[in-house]
Amino acid sequence: MKKLILTGLALLAGLSFTSCDRGGSSDQLKIGMTVQDLSNPTWAGYCKAIQKEAEANGASMNYVSCESNVSKQITQIENFVARGMKVIIVHPADPAGIEQACKQAMAAGVKIISWDDDIKNADMRWLIDNKALGYEVGKEAAEFINSKHGGTAEVAILNYPQLPVLLARGNGIREAITELAPDAKIVAETSAINPDEGITKMETIFQSNPNVKVVACIGGGGSVGANEAAKAAGKVGPDFGVFAVDATQPELQAIKNNEAVRMSVTVTGTAGDVAKEVFGFVQKLANGEPVDARVYRELIPVTSENVDKYLNK
DSSP states (O other): OOEEEEEOSOOOOSOSEEOOOOOOOTTSOEEEEEESOTTSHHHHHHHHHHHHHHHHTTOEEEEEEOTTOHHHHHHHHHHHHHTTOSEEEEOOSSTTTTHHHHHHHHHTTEEEEEESOOOSSOSEEEEOOHHHHHHHHHHHHHHHHHHHHTTOOEEEEEEOTTSHHHHHHHHHHHHHHHHHSTTOEEEEEEEOOSHHHHHHHHHHHHHHOTTEEEEEESSHHHHHHHHHHHHHTTOOSTTOEEEEESOOHHHHHHHHTTSSEEEEEEESSSHHHHHHHHHHHHHHHHTTOOOOSEEEOOEEEEOTTTGGGTTTO
């Protein structure tokens, strides 16, 4: 069986290192996963779900965080290959920065699936149209502005332009709000990738722009933080809304509780849905079956109307 590397976007959770190999026979499908930052609950859920799916199918999985350090991630990739991983899932801390490591892995017989980054050295890329994803967030925010504020409201955007895919997502948010709620005013735009940053950045925004009524976020980390900051500042009410991506369990619970989060887009579905699809790609490539070079994921807005389908799933 050939080896595989699966590279991708941000698997995040409150851990920096988890799960060692479970052992097994020498021909067992072994999966390694290196991600940017395990402080985002979205990616924690993905890691755990993929590990569960792998083990249910007789494979083993180990995942680690590179803490957004590309040099550390390169070392992790090299270590996974040296340890005989047949599948390595990598969310690039720097897509260009890991190209050479992936190229070397491919030369060693490793298959590469790129998760959310269209890197050159990959056999298959599992992608999000991030501009479209951001536009979906901005569209939902604009509808809220138009229905709750007559088309005029002060807006804050929590973005993360440090990564090209998230830069595109932030551009999509801005474009949708500008087009669909042209009288709204974007008064603040700053980066936030995890809940702690979301809280800190929103506290600062509320100090300088106390009339902000809408927050649009590129990810669940910022969304969770913005929700907590809004609650602490007494901002939560029918005229205040947070709109985001990831549909993490804390976000979904906030939607269910009628807190500040009004909508978050889930990509592909639940963590279980993601795990089944990803592991399916891994198995196909491992077995030499054809897989499209680029596969784009489904975008699903989650609101109070369908939150029960995804909450605690």
